[in-house]
Amino acid sequence: MRVLVADDQDLFRGGFAMILDAHDDIEVVGEAADGAEAVERTLELRPDVVLMDIRMPRLDGVAATAEICRRTSAKVLVLTMYDVDEYVYDALRAGASGFLLKDVRRDELARAVRLVAAGESLLAPAVTRRLIEDVVRRGTARPALRKRLAELTGRELDTLRLVARGLSNAEIAAELVVTEHTVKTHVSNLLTKLDLRDRAQAVVFAYESGLTVPGSD
Structure with missing residues:
Protein backbone atom coordinates (compact mmCIF):
# COMPACT_ATOMS: atom_id res chain seq x y z
CA MET A 1 0.00 0.00 0.00
CA ARG A 2 1.33 3.39 -1.03
CA VAL A 3 0.78 6.14 1.54
CA LEU A 4 1.26 9.92 1.52
CA VAL A 5 1.54 11.68 4.90
CA ALA A 6 0.32 15.29 5.08
CA ASP A 7 0.85 17.30 8.27
CA ASP A 8 2.23 20.80 8.86
CA GLN A 9 4.09 19.69 12.00
CA ASP A 10 7.41 18.01 11.24
CA LEU A 11 7.30 15.89 14.37
CA PHE A 12 3.93 14.35 13.61
CA ARG A 13 4.63 13.97 9.88
CA GLY A 14 7.98 12.29 10.40
CA GLY A 15 6.68 10.12 13.22
CA PHE A 16 3.72 8.78 11.27
CA ALA A 17 5.91 8.14 8.23
CA MET A 18 8.45 6.23 10.31
CA ILE A 19 5.77 4.10 12.00
CA LEU A 20 4.13 3.16 8.71
CA ASP A 21 7.38 2.54 6.84
CA ALA A 22 8.28 -0.08 9.44
CA HIS A 23 5.59 -2.37 8.00
CA ASP A 24 6.50 -4.56 5.03
CA ASP A 25 3.14 -4.08 3.31
CA ILE A 26 3.13 -0.27 3.60
CA GLU A 27 5.33 2.19 1.70
CA VAL A 28 5.36 5.91 2.49
CA VAL A 29 5.87 7.41 -0.98
CA GLY A 30 5.89 11.06 0.05
CA GLU A 31 5.13 13.78 2.57
CA ALA A 32 3.38 17.15 2.43
CA ALA A 33 3.54 20.12 4.81
CA ASP A 34 0.19 21.71 3.90
CA GLY A 35 -3.06 21.00 2.07
CA ALA A 36 -2.03 22.46 -1.26
CA GLU A 37 1.13 20.37 -1.31
CA ALA A 38 -0.91 17.31 -0.32
CA VAL A 39 -3.07 17.73 -3.43
CA GLU A 40 -0.04 18.30 -5.66
CA ARG A 41 1.84 15.31 -4.27
CA THR A 42 -1.22 13.06 -4.50
CA LEU A 43 -1.67 13.91 -8.18
CA GLU A 44 2.03 13.28 -8.77
CA LEU A 45 2.56 10.11 -6.71
CA ARG A 46 -0.90 8.47 -6.85
CA PRO A 47 -0.88 6.93 -3.36
CA ASP A 48 -3.56 4.47 -2.25
CA VAL A 49 -4.10 6.30 1.05
CA VAL A 50 -3.47 9.89 2.14
CA LEU A 51 -2.98 10.42 5.86
CA MET A 52 -4.31 13.97 6.23
CA ASP A 53 -3.99 16.46 9.07
CA ILE A 54 -7.25 18.38 9.28
CA ARG A 55 -5.80 21.80 10.21
CA MET A 56 -3.05 23.05 7.90
CA PRO A 57 -1.98 26.32 6.24
CA ARG A 58 -2.58 27.40 2.62
CA LEU A 59 -5.29 24.78 2.15
CA ASP A 60 -6.89 23.04 5.13
CA GLY A 61 -7.48 19.31 5.37
CA VAL A 62 -11.16 19.57 4.47
CA ALA A 63 -10.56 21.45 1.20
CA ALA A 64 -7.59 19.23 0.37
CA THR A 65 -9.69 16.12 1.01
CA ALA A 66 -12.45 17.36 -1.29
CA GLU A 67 -9.96 18.08 -4.08
CA ILE A 68 -8.18 14.74 -3.73
CA CYS A 69 -11.42 12.77 -3.68
CA ARG A 70 -12.71 14.68 -6.70
CA ARG A 71 -9.58 14.18 -8.81
CA THR A 72 -8.17 10.82 -7.70
CA SER A 73 -9.17 7.42 -6.35
CA ALA A 74 -6.98 7.81 -3.25
CA LYS A 75 -8.62 7.14 0.11
CA VAL A 76 -8.20 9.88 2.72
CA LEU A 77 -7.72 9.04 6.38
CA VAL A 78 -7.97 12.21 8.47
CA LEU A 79 -6.05 12.76 11.69
CA THR A 80 -7.39 15.23 14.22
CA MET A 81 -6.08 16.39 17.58
CA TYR A 82 -9.49 16.75 19.21
CA ASP A 83 -12.53 14.47 19.15
CA VAL A 84 -14.79 17.54 19.04
CA ASP A 85 -13.06 19.05 15.99
CA GLU A 86 -15.62 21.23 14.19
CA TYR A 87 -14.27 20.21 10.79
CA VAL A 88 -14.73 16.45 11.24
CA TYR A 89 -18.24 16.38 9.79
CA ASP A 90 -17.27 18.58 6.82
CA ALA A 91 -14.30 16.35 5.96
CA LEU A 92 -16.56 13.29 5.98
CA ARG A 93 -18.91 14.98 3.56
CA ALA A 94 -15.91 15.96 1.44
CA GLY A 95 -15.06 12.29 0.99
CA ALA A 96 -12.80 11.25 3.86
CA SER A 97 -12.94 7.51 4.46
CA GLY A 98 -12.15 7.68 8.14
CA PHE A 99 -10.83 9.52 11.17
CA LEU A 100 -8.33 8.86 13.90
CA LEU A 101 -7.19 10.94 16.84
CA LYS A 102 -3.51 11.90 16.73
CA ASP A 103 -2.79 9.95 19.91
CA VAL A 104 -3.52 6.72 18.04
CA ARG A 105 -1.36 3.73 18.96
CA ARG A 106 1.24 2.48 16.46
CA ASP A 107 -0.54 -0.77 15.67
CA GLU A 108 -3.89 1.01 15.29
CA LEU A 109 -2.41 3.43 12.76
CA ALA A 110 -1.17 0.65 10.47
CA ARG A 111 -4.44 -1.25 10.86
CA ALA A 112 -6.40 1.87 9.96
CA VAL A 113 -4.40 2.39 6.76
CA ARG A 114 -4.99 -1.23 5.75
CA LEU A 115 -8.74 -1.01 6.41
CA VAL A 116 -9.18 2.21 4.48
CA ALA A 117 -7.08 0.91 1.57
CA ALA A 118 -9.37 -2.13 1.46
CA GLY A 119 -12.45 0.08 1.13
CA GLU A 120 -13.64 0.03 4.72
CA SER A 121 -14.57 3.14 6.67
CA LEU A 122 -12.95 3.98 9.96
CA LEU A 123 -14.59 6.28 12.47
CA ALA A 124 -13.21 6.64 15.98
CA PRO A 125 -16.08 6.23 18.50
CA ALA A 126 -15.69 9.80 19.75
CA VAL A 127 -15.82 11.10 16.19
CA THR A 128 -18.92 9.03 15.45
CA ARG A 129 -20.64 10.61 18.45
CA ARG A 130 -19.66 14.04 17.16
CA LEU A 131 -21.09 13.19 13.74
CA ILE A 132 -24.41 12.19 15.27
CA GLU A 133 -24.51 15.36 17.38
CA ASP A 134 -23.88 17.46 14.27
CA VAL A 135 -26.72 15.75 12.39
CA VAL A 136 -29.07 16.49 15.28
CA ARG A 137 -27.87 20.09 15.54
CA ARG A 138 -28.29 20.72 11.81
CA GLY A 139 -31.93 19.70 11.88
Whole structure:
Protein backbone atom coordinates (compact mmCIF):
# COMPACT_ATOMS: atom_id res chain seq x y z
CA MET A 1 0.00 0.00 0.00
CA ARG A 2 1.33 3.39 -1.03
CA VAL A 3 0.78 6.14 1.54
CA LEU A 4 1.26 9.92 1.52
CA VAL A 5 1.54 11.68 4.90
CA ALA A 6 0.32 15.29 5.08
CA ASP A 7 0.85 17.30 8.27
CA ASP A 8 2.23 20.80 8.86
CA GLN A 9 4.09 19.69 12.00
CA ASP A 10 7.41 18.01 11.24
CA LEU A 11 7.30 15.89 14.37
CA PHE A 12 3.93 14.35 13.61
CA ARG A 13 4.63 13.97 9.88
CA GLY A 14 7.98 12.29 10.40
CA GLY A 15 6.68 10.12 13.22
CA PHE A 16 3.72 8.78 11.27
CA ALA A 17 5.91 8.14 8.23
CA MET A 18 8.45 6.23 10.31
CA ILE A 19 5.77 4.10 12.00
CA LEU A 20 4.13 3.16 8.71
CA ASP A 21 7.38 2.54 6.84
CA ALA A 22 8.28 -0.08 9.44
CA HIS A 23 5.59 -2.37 8.00
CA ASP A 24 6.50 -4.56 5.03
CA ASP A 25 3.14 -4.08 3.31
CA ILE A 26 3.13 -0.27 3.60
CA GLU A 27 5.33 2.19 1.70
CA VAL A 28 5.36 5.91 2.49
CA VAL A 29 5.87 7.41 -0.98
CA GLY A 30 5.89 11.06 0.05
CA GLU A 31 5.13 13.78 2.57
CA ALA A 32 3.38 17.15 2.43
CA ALA A 33 3.54 20.12 4.81
CA ASP A 34 0.19 21.71 3.90
CA GLY A 35 -3.06 21.00 2.07
CA ALA A 36 -2.03 22.46 -1.26
CA GLU A 37 1.13 20.37 -1.31
CA ALA A 38 -0.91 17.31 -0.32
CA VAL A 39 -3.07 17.73 -3.43
CA GLU A 40 -0.04 18.30 -5.66
CA ARG A 41 1.84 15.31 -4.27
CA THR A 42 -1.22 13.06 -4.50
CA LEU A 43 -1.67 13.91 -8.18
CA GLU A 44 2.03 13.28 -8.77
CA LEU A 45 2.56 10.11 -6.71
CA ARG A 46 -0.90 8.47 -6.85
CA PRO A 47 -0.88 6.93 -3.36
CA ASP A 48 -3.56 4.47 -2.25
CA VAL A 49 -4.10 6.30 1.05
CA VAL A 50 -3.47 9.89 2.14
CA LEU A 51 -2.98 10.42 5.86
CA MET A 52 -4.31 13.97 6.23
CA ASP A 53 -3.99 16.46 9.07
CA ILE A 54 -7.25 18.38 9.28
CA ARG A 55 -5.80 21.80 10.21
CA MET A 56 -3.05 23.05 7.90
CA PRO A 57 -1.98 26.32 6.24
CA ARG A 58 -2.58 27.40 2.62
CA LEU A 59 -5.29 24.78 2.15
CA ASP A 60 -6.89 23.04 5.13
CA GLY A 61 -7.48 19.31 5.37
CA VAL A 62 -11.16 19.57 4.47
CA ALA A 63 -10.56 21.45 1.20
CA ALA A 64 -7.59 19.23 0.37
CA THR A 65 -9.69 16.12 1.01
CA ALA A 66 -12.45 17.36 -1.29
CA GLU A 67 -9.96 18.08 -4.08
CA ILE A 68 -8.18 14.74 -3.73
CA CYS A 69 -11.42 12.77 -3.68
CA ARG A 70 -12.71 14.68 -6.70
CA ARG A 71 -9.58 14.18 -8.81
CA THR A 72 -8.17 10.82 -7.70
CA SER A 73 -9.17 7.42 -6.35
CA ALA A 74 -6.98 7.81 -3.25
CA LYS A 75 -8.62 7.14 0.11
CA VAL A 76 -8.20 9.88 2.72
CA LEU A 77 -7.72 9.04 6.38
CA VAL A 78 -7.97 12.21 8.47
CA LEU A 79 -6.05 12.76 11.69
CA THR A 80 -7.39 15.23 14.22
CA MET A 81 -6.08 16.39 17.58
CA TYR A 82 -9.49 16.75 19.21
CA ASP A 83 -12.53 14.47 19.15
CA VAL A 84 -14.79 17.54 19.04
CA ASP A 85 -13.06 19.05 15.99
CA GLU A 86 -15.62 21.23 14.19
CA TYR A 87 -14.27 20.21 10.79
CA VAL A 88 -14.73 16.45 11.24
CA TYR A 89 -18.24 16.38 9.79
CA ASP A 90 -17.27 18.58 6.82
CA ALA A 91 -14.30 16.35 5.96
CA LEU A 92 -16.56 13.29 5.98
CA ARG A 93 -18.91 14.98 3.56
CA ALA A 94 -15.91 15.96 1.44
CA GLY A 95 -15.06 12.29 0.99
CA ALA A 96 -12.80 11.25 3.86
CA SER A 97 -12.94 7.51 4.46
CA GLY A 98 -12.15 7.68 8.14
CA PHE A 99 -10.83 9.52 11.17
CA LEU A 100 -8.33 8.86 13.90
CA LEU A 101 -7.19 10.94 16.84
CA LYS A 102 -3.51 11.90 16.73
CA ASP A 103 -2.79 9.95 19.91
CA VAL A 104 -3.52 6.72 18.04
CA ARG A 105 -1.36 3.73 18.96
CA ARG A 106 1.24 2.48 16.46
CA ASP A 107 -0.54 -0.77 15.67
CA GLU A 108 -3.89 1.01 15.29
CA LEU A 109 -2.41 3.43 12.76
CA ALA A 110 -1.17 0.65 10.47
CA ARG A 111 -4.44 -1.25 10.86
CA ALA A 112 -6.40 1.87 9.96
CA VAL A 113 -4.40 2.39 6.76
CA ARG A 114 -4.99 -1.23 5.75
CA LEU A 115 -8.74 -1.01 6.41
CA VAL A 116 -9.18 2.21 4.48
CA ALA A 117 -7.08 0.91 1.57
CA ALA A 118 -9.37 -2.13 1.46
CA GLY A 119 -12.45 0.08 1.13
CA GLU A 120 -13.64 0.03 4.72
CA SER A 121 -14.57 3.14 6.67
CA LEU A 122 -12.95 3.98 9.96
CA LEU A 123 -14.59 6.28 12.47
CA ALA A 124 -13.21 6.64 15.98
CA PRO A 125 -16.08 6.23 18.50
CA ALA A 126 -15.69 9.80 19.75
CA VAL A 127 -15.82 11.10 16.19
CA THR A 128 -18.92 9.03 15.45
CA ARG A 129 -20.64 10.61 18.45
CA ARG A 130 -19.66 14.04 17.16
CA LEU A 131 -21.09 13.19 13.74
CA ILE A 132 -24.41 12.19 15.27
CA GLU A 133 -24.51 15.36 17.38
CA ASP A 134 -23.88 17.46 14.27
CA VAL A 135 -26.72 15.75 12.39
CA VAL A 136 -29.07 16.49 15.28
CA ARG A 137 -27.87 20.09 15.54
CA ARG A 138 -28.29 20.72 11.81
CA GLY A 139 -31.93 19.70 11.88
CA THR A 140 -34.21 16.98 10.60
CA ALA A 141 -33.69 14.63 7.69
CA ARG A 142 -33.41 16.16 4.24
CA PRO A 143 -36.47 15.14 2.13
CA ALA A 144 -34.45 14.83 -1.09
CA LEU A 145 -32.17 12.26 0.52
CA ARG A 146 -35.12 10.41 2.00
CA LYS A 147 -36.60 9.95 -1.46
CA ARG A 148 -33.39 8.35 -2.73
CA LEU A 149 -33.80 5.53 -0.21
CA ALA A 150 -36.64 4.24 -2.41
CA GLU A 151 -33.97 3.13 -4.89
CA LEU A 152 -32.73 0.49 -2.44
CA THR A 153 -34.09 -3.00 -1.91
CA GLY A 154 -35.17 -4.11 1.55
CA ARG A 155 -31.93 -6.01 2.09
CA GLU A 156 -29.87 -3.04 0.95
CA LEU A 157 -31.72 -0.81 3.44
CA ASP A 158 -31.00 -3.31 6.21
CA THR A 159 -27.35 -3.36 5.19
CA LEU A 160 -27.14 0.44 5.18
CA ARG A 161 -28.60 0.61 8.69
CA LEU A 162 -25.96 -1.82 9.94
CA VAL A 163 -23.16 -0.02 8.11
CA ALA A 164 -24.29 3.17 9.88
CA ARG A 165 -23.97 1.35 13.21
CA GLY A 166 -20.33 0.69 12.38
CA LEU A 167 -20.59 -3.06 11.83
CA SER A 168 -18.03 -4.86 9.67
CA ASN A 169 -19.00 -7.08 6.74
CA ALA A 170 -18.57 -10.17 8.91
CA GLU A 171 -20.79 -8.71 11.64
CA ILE A 172 -23.44 -7.68 9.11
CA ALA A 173 -23.36 -11.16 7.59
CA ALA A 174 -23.99 -12.68 11.03
CA GLU A 175 -26.80 -10.21 11.74
CA LEU A 176 -28.57 -10.86 8.42
CA VAL A 177 -27.66 -14.57 8.29
CA VAL A 178 -26.03 -14.30 4.88
CA THR A 179 -22.49 -14.73 3.54
CA GLU A 180 -19.86 -12.00 3.61
CA HIS A 181 -19.83 -12.08 -0.19
CA THR A 182 -23.55 -11.25 -0.20
CA VAL A 183 -22.93 -8.35 2.19
CA LYS A 184 -20.17 -7.01 -0.06
CA THR A 185 -22.59 -7.16 -2.99
CA HIS A 186 -25.27 -5.29 -1.03
CA VAL A 187 -22.76 -2.62 0.05
CA SER A 188 -21.45 -2.20 -3.49
CA ASN A 189 -24.98 -1.92 -4.89
CA LEU A 190 -26.18 0.64 -2.35
CA LEU A 191 -23.08 2.80 -2.83
CA THR A 192 -23.65 2.77 -6.59
CA LYS A 193 -27.38 3.52 -6.35
CA LEU A 194 -26.86 6.38 -3.87
CA ASP A 195 -23.76 7.69 -5.71
CA LEU A 196 -21.60 7.44 -2.59
CA ARG A 197 -17.83 7.09 -2.56
CA ASP A 198 -17.47 4.66 0.34
CA ARG A 199 -18.85 3.41 3.64
CA ALA A 200 -17.98 6.59 5.52
CA GLN A 201 -20.23 8.60 3.22
CA ALA A 202 -22.87 5.89 3.62
CA VAL A 203 -22.85 6.54 7.37
CA VAL A 204 -23.37 10.27 6.77
CA PHE A 205 -26.17 9.53 4.30
CA ALA A 206 -27.93 7.17 6.71
CA TYR A 207 -28.11 9.87 9.38
CA GLU A 208 -28.87 12.79 7.05
CA SER A 209 -31.65 10.91 5.30
CA GLY A 210 -33.25 9.95 8.60
CA LEU A 211 -32.85 6.21 7.95
CA THR A 212 -30.80 5.94 11.12
CA VAL A 213 -31.95 7.97 14.11
CA PRO A 214 -29.43 9.07 16.77
CA GLY A 215 -29.88 6.87 19.81
CA SER A 216 -31.40 3.99 17.84
CA ASP A 217 -29.82 0.54 18.06
